[in-house]
Structures are given as structure tokens and as C-alpha cells.
Amino acid sequence: MISPYGTWASPISSAEAAAVASGPQWAGLYADQLWWAEGQPTEGGRVALFRARPGAEPVRVLGAPWNVRNRVHEYGGRPYVVLDGPRVVFTNWDDQRVYLLDLSGGDGEPVPLTPEPATRHGLRFGDLVARPGGTEVCCVREEITGPGPTDVRRSLVAIGLDGTLRELKSSHRFMTAPQCSPDGRHMAWIGWNHPDMPWDATELCVAPIRPDGSVGAHRVLAGGRDEAVCQVEWADNESVYGVTDPDGWWNLFRIDLDGTARNVAPIADELGGPLWKLGARWFAPLSDGRHAVLRAGSLAVLDESAGTVTDLDLPPLSWLPPLAGSGSTIVGIASGPTSHGAVYRVDLDTGDCVRVTTPPAGLDDPAWLPVPEARVFTGPDGQRIPAYLYPPTSPDFAAPEGELPPYLVHVHGGPTGRISGTLDSEFTYFTSRGIGVVAVNYGGSTGYGREFRERLRGQWGVVDVEDCAAVASALAAEGTADPERLAIRGGSAGGWTTAASLTSVKVYRCGAAYYPILDLLAWASGETHDFESQYLDSIVGRLPETEQRYLDRSPCSRVDRLAGPILMLQGLEDEICPPVQCERFAAQLAGTGIEHAYLTFEGEQHGFRKAETVAAALEAELSFYGQVLGFVPVGVPTLELSR
CATH class of the missing domain: 3.40.50.1820 (Alpha/Beta hydrolase fold, catalytic domain)
Structure with a gap:
């Protein structure tokens, strides 16, 4: 039919477009289970939590009115972490408190771990990370200290599954959640101060953990003026992996505790990104010195021993952080030129790329x-x-x-x-x-x-x-x-x-x-x-x-x-x-x-x-x-x- 541009009738209604406007986010791999959060536009825009066992259909873990989201930095940070059991610790939007949901005995009820703030949203928590031992979760805490929008204090804290809360460190105006070394002797994190933004200049910090669990004085291993570390993970007890850009491109570096740094696969391409939401991860360690990496939206494998970055032979998809991985399995969220965002599982041994989630109709x-x-x-x-x-x-x-x-x-x-x-x-x-x-x-x-x-x-x-x-x-x-x-x-x-x-x-x-x-x-x-x-x-x-x-x-x-x-x-x-x-x-x-x-x-x-x-x-x-x-x-x- 001939009709002027702008006047064409379309079966794609505004309601259909709106229903698919929010896709999955914060995908993670815990043991053999996939977990992710997903916006629910038709349920008031809340964020629900899902999991999927191998070969099984996805299950919604938290129904209404739970809203797995937080307002740290207003943009939010990683809102949940899964522990053995399984048990899941998550943040809830309405009151910004941290909750524990124990699923070991079936469908439990969430239990609050943090106190009710004196003022609405006066305490916020985000970028949840499990601490070795499985009895505490580390995260960023924001405390609203006054009526102004900049009246905020931030610290890294440990929240016990019994409801105890300990402050660990307050080194910078802004920080990511702490990462504990495998032996529990050191802690690493990223921090920055005004007027820098985290894609301009940040510092990768490390500090000893004392016998009583407190954190000692920190040293800066990488970053600083005109260098932005956007992710850190422990490689072993004596070194960390950091995504940073001293040469103008976010690349993966191995950094020893004495500050010695080595770019494990130099490449004139981005393997990192802007830290708008705390907890974003652009690489995930796999096995045998390999890492899943995002190369400007493409999924690739970095081989540390060979110093190479190789794109995977996959359908045309653009991937988003965070990535998760273990062994030869990679999990992430991707969308294509004509496909909605979905959670995918990639098996490097077989080459299979399986879509785990089914987008809503429309x-x-x-x-x-x-x-x-x-x-x-x-x-x-x-x-x-x-x-x-x-x-x-x-x-x-x-x-x-x-x-x-x-x-x-x-x-x-x-x-x-x-x-x-x-x-x-x-x-x-x-x-x-x-x-x-x-x-x-x-x-x-x-x-x-x-x-x-x-x-x-x-x-x-x-x-x-x-x-x-x-x-x-x-x-x-x-x-x-x-x-x-x-x-x-x-x-x-x-x-x-x-x-x-x-x-x-x-x-x-x-x-x-x-x-x-x-x-x-x-x-x-x-x-x-x-x-x-x-x-x-x-x-x-x-x-x-x-x-x-x-x-x-x-x-x-x-x-x-x-x-x-x-x-x-x-x-x-x-x-x-x-x-x-x-x-x-x-x-x-x-x-x-x-x-x-x-x-x-x-x-x-x-x-x-x-x-x-x-x-x-x-x-x-x-x-x-x-x-x-x-x-x-x-x-x-x-x-x-x-x-």
C-alpha cells in the first residue's frame, strides 16, 4: 500500500513496545545455576529476581512487591549475591534495606539484615559481594548525612547473615565493593574522589586484613591521574587482575602486590567500560589462564599465556556487562540486530550458545x-x-x-x-x-x-x-x-x-x-x-x-x-x-x-x-x-x- 511516511499503520503498539523495553540484567553463575534480575514494566517497573537450573525452565524467585534494586549513586549497583544453600542476599528498592532469603528448605520469606533508616532511603547498600566463609556479604554503604544532595558519606561494610554490620574502610568519596584475596589476608577495591568520574581517574587499592577482621592502611597499586581502573579481581594471593587504561585503552593487567604491572594481552581496543553502575564486570576468569572478555560489545576469549584476544564464532550479538564465567562456561546478556536482550550461556568446549530466557511477546x-x-x-x-x-x-x-x-x-x-x-x-x-x-x-x-x-x-x-x-x-x-x-x-x-x-x-x-x-x-x-x-x-x-x-x-x-x-x-x-x-x-x-x-x-x-x-x-x-x-x-x- 502506498502511504506517506509517518502515516503507516503498524501492528507494533505503544503497549507492545513498552512491554519489551526492559530486559534482563545482572546475570550471574553460581555453582551450576544461572541467576539474573529483570525489569517488569507491566508490574509498575519493579525488578524481579530469577534463577534457572540446567535444563529447567527459569523460576521467579521473588514475586511482588519485592523490587531487587538500590539507589547507590542513584544509578544503583549489583543488587544481589547468591551464597551456598542456596541463600540469596539482596537489596529492596522500597526501603533500601538488605534482605536474606534462604531457599534451602523451599520457598522462604526474606529477612531484613540491615536496620530501618531514620529517614526514607537514608541508608543505601549496593554492589554486593560474598566474603570467603559464606557468613558475610561486603558492599558499599551510603549514609545520607543532611538535607542537601551531596550530604552523603560512603564506606565499605561487611554485613553478617546474623544481622551484624561492620564498617571496613572509607578511603575515598566513592568506592566499589571490596574483593577479598583467596587466603583472606588482603582486600582490594577501587576508589576515586571529586571532581573525577570513574572513567577519568580511579585508584586500585589494596590493604591487609587484620586477625580481628578489620582492614589496615591501604596502598595504591594502579590508577591515578588520567588512568581509570574499572574492574579488579584476585588472580591469586599475591596478585590481582585489573582492567585499566594507562595506554589509552582499557586492557587487562596482572598487578602484583608490590605494584608491578603487566598488560597480559595488549590490544588497541576496549576491554572495559564506564563504571556507571557499581558491580559491572567486563571480564570473567575461566580456566587454564583464559578469560571471557567484552571487546567493545563482542564476546571474546583472552588467553593469558599466548597474549591473544580472540572473538568467538557466535551469532551476531552485542554483549553487555556484567560477564560471569567458570571453567569453560560463559554467561552474559546480549541482544542482536533483530533480537531482544536475553541471558545466554556459552559453552567453549562445544561452541554452543544457548538463549536461556524468552523475551516477552511483541x-x-x-x-x-x-x-x-x-x-x-x-x-x-x-x-x-x-x-x-x-x-x-x-x-x-x-x-x-x-x-x-x-x-x-x-x-x-x-x-x-x-x-x-x-x-x-x-x-x-x-x-x-x-x-x-x-x-x-x-x-x-x-x-x-x-x-x-x-x-x-x-x-x-x-x-x-x-x-x-x-x-x-x-x-x-x-x-x-x-x-x-x-x-x-x-x-x-x-x-x-x-x-x-x-x-x-x-x-x-x-x-x-x-x-x-x-x-x-x-x-x-x-x-x-x-x-x-x-x-x-x-x-x-x-x-x-x-x-x-x-x-x-x-x-x-x-x-x-x-x-x-x-x-x-x-x-x-x-x-x-x-x-x-x-x-x-x-x-x-x-x-x-x-x-x-x-x-x-x-x-x-x-x-x-x-x-x-x-x-x-x-x-x-x-x-x-x-x-x-x-x-x-x-x-x-x-x-x-x-x-
Whole structure:
């Protein structure tokens, strides 16, 4: 059937797209069992816990209302650990307490191990790790010490299965959970301080464990200025493995306790990533000196004796941390160009790659799924800009001859995020209706080495904006996209780039900003959480010396330069990019004559988790594009725009 782009009917409803928007996470291998957490969009967005025995169907371990999630650093950290028994220790979102669930006698009831805090979420725990002996769990504890967002103290603690709690160390403003040596004589961890972020500079620390269980003075084995250790595991009693980047690429090093370090397989590729969530693991020791590693999203095996990194011959999948492994078995989460995220088990002896979990129904017909095309564009400074093109795709519709499709430039968050060219339910919602999407890995994205990542130093709001505009303009120039119907969208840092683009370049007709940063100076002066409260020092500049730069780049300072309509979508419980940012911007837009809409959602934090929220946001976004770009989408309510 011939119909204009944007007007195609699609069987992929907003509800279906929302139902598959959250996949498995935190996969682990304990004895012969697989464990993982998984978001439940249709159950209020809570996170459930699952396990699967070999050859058996997955079993949900914790039903409603348990929510296996925590808010350490607001982004959360590893929320559970499995002990012998089996027993599982986990964090619960509603009260942020740590619980013990003993499954040795069947279906038990969770028992709290940590006290009820004096104020709601006043104590948070994350990145749970079992301590040798099986009677304690080590983790990061956050204590809220005052009313301000940076009134936080962190420490490494040990939680006994009897409910006892001991503080182990408080060496830095930020730390990962401690890793005990096999003989229990030393402890290793990673720490960093303001204004560094964990992908800029961290320190790998080690300290003796005294006979009474306390931790002594620590030494720094690796890391420091312009070096970021992102993972540590013990190799033996006298050395650790650390993923670090002194040469500009995250590689695997073996580091002795005297500080002697050796890159076990030098490679100009990333074997690590940004530590946004505590507990992420990019490598897992196997057997015979082999390690499962993630090489920029590909699953590979590092052979320490040969000094090689070899990609596995597997279906086209992009893998996410954390990895888990034992012997010749690797467990992780992966998705493909036309397949949802799922837990996979790989057997190196047989070569088998088995999908353990079955994604929820929806987006199953490949005829409706765009196959992403990897592209590389050239930026204004001559730098390469990787991107993935998701073309309009429908087995039932085609556009009139000569019509070019509208295109959405999708900007990932972070800004140290990365797009991997896999199936995305939100993208498919648009492409199946005749709207193309291009997802851009602009300067500052991870996966391309420190030099590419540091293109954003002092340049946030410049490099990201210019790279995205260069991609959009190139698509228009080559005849792929309609130059008069380009839009930009993104969430968090992607929402910032969306608004910054609309107020600085004349490439786009409109944009959709999800939970964005809009006022840099206010955000850096007490409107965000502690973890990112000094992030802008590196990607914008130090205050107060560069205050004018903050003002000049902020969309809230340039409302009069807005190139077109803007849609803002915001969770009302967001502590990272709080609603006041959008409220301030919406107030400035009122009465200007510029079309805009501001939608808020109760019970949502940073990133939407409820199916009804995701569905409503997608329908609003589609209606918004239709009104601005000149087409009438099928089957969605009309979004009311203000002026």
C-alpha cells in the first residue's frame, strides 16, 4: 500500500513496545545455576529476581512487591549475591534495606539484615559481594548525612547473615565493593574522589586484613591521574587482575602486590567500560589462564599465556556487562540486530550458545524490524563519527515515489554511553510507521578509546551537538532523509544535547528531550546528586572561572534561539535531572509563541520503567512529530501543544 511516511499503520503498539523495553540484567553463575534480575514494566517497573537450573525452565524467585534494586549513586549497583544453600542476599528498592532469603528448605520469606533508616532511603547498600566463609556479604554503604544532595558519606561494610554490620574502610568519596584475596589476608577495591568520574581517574587499592577482621592502611597499586581502573579481581594471593587504561585503552593487567604491572594481552581496543553502575564486570576468569572478555560489545576469549584476544564464532550479538564465567562456561546478556536482550550461556568446549530466557511477546515478526546499518560519518573537525541507521521498515507500506522520509537523530545518554546497533523497541515503534532513526556515537562515547572519549573535555554542548548535526546533514545531503523533516531526541545527557542542538544549530525542525539537563549552572550548583555533582568540571569547565561558558551553552539562556518546537518528558521523582530543570524551561517558553509540551509522570525516577509511562511517552512523541513534521499518525491521541 502506498502511504506517506509517518502515516503507516503498524501492528507494533505503544503497549507492545513498552512491554519489551526492559530486559534482563545482572546475570550471574553460581555453582551450576544461572541467576539474573529483570525489569517488569507491566508490574509498575519493579525488578524481579530469577534463577534457572540446567535444563529447567527459569523460576521467579521473588514475586511482588519485592523490587531487587538500590539507589547507590542513584544509578544503583549489583543488587544481589547468591551464597551456598542456596541463600540469596539482596537489596529492596522500597526501603533500601538488605534482605536474606534462604531457599534451602523451599520457598522462604526474606529477612531484613540491615536496620530501618531514620529517614526514607537514608541508608543505601549496593554492589554486593560474598566474603570467603559464606557468613558475610561486603558492599558499599551510603549514609545520607543532611538535607542537601551531596550530604552523603560512603564506606565499605561487611554485613553478617546474623544481622551484624561492620564498617571496613572509607578511603575515598566513592568506592566499589571490596574483593577479598583467596587466603583472606588482603582486600582490594577501587576508589576515586571529586571532581573525577570513574572513567577519568580511579585508584586500585589494596590493604591487609587484620586477625580481628578489620582492614589496615591501604596502598595504591594502579590508577591515578588520567588512568581509570574499572574492574579488579584476585588472580591469586599475591596478585590481582585489573582492567585499566594507562595506554589509552582499557586492557587487562596482572598487578602484583608490590605494584608491578603487566598488560597480559595488549590490544588497541576496549576491554572495559564506564563504571556507571557499581558491580559491572567486563571480564570473567575461566580456566587454564583464559578469560571471557567484552571487546567493545563482542564476546571474546583472552588467553593469558599466548597474549591473544580472540572473538568467538557466535551469532551476531552485542554483549553487555556484567560477564560471569567458570571453567569453560560463559554467561552474559546480549541482544542482536533483530533480537531482544536475553541471558545466554556459552559453552567453549562445544561452541554452543544457548538463549536461556524468552523475551516477552511483541516485536516478533522480523518483517517489521529494521536491520541497523553501521555507518561512519565525518565530523567538522575531521573526526570519525560512528552511527547506526534504522530505516523505515514495513512489509505492508511504501511511500509515494520521490518522497524522502523524516528522520530522528537519537542521542544516547551518559554522555559516556554507546549505541551498539541492536534491536530497540522504541526505534521500531517509529520505523514501522515510516520514520527513520539514526543513533549516533558522538565524540565522548565509550568503546573507542580514551582519546575519543576525551574529545568532550570542556566541549559538552559543542562536540556532541556538532557531531549529531553532521550526521543529520550528511543523511539529508545523500538523499536518505528529508532535510525539512529532521528531528532530534534523547534522554538525560541525550536530552541535554537535544535541547542544546535546538538552541544552537538550524538543522532540526523539532526535538524530544526526556528528563534533560537544561540549566548547567543550576545543575552544577546543587540541583543534582553527589555522584555527578562535579562531573561538569571536566566536560564544561571549572567554576567559577568558566561560569560564562555555563551560561552561554545552557538552553535556558537561549530560549529565544530555539529552532523549533520541543517536547519535554519528566519523571517527578528524578534526583539526577530533577523536574525543576524542565519547569524552569517551560515557564520561559510560556507566551513566546513557540510550540511546546511538558509531560510529567508520577512515580518515575531517572529513566522510565512503568509500561504505561513508556507507552504514553511514545504516543505523545509520535503525535508531536506528526504535528510539526506534517503527517497524521494512525491510532494515537493528539498531543496538545502550548504556545
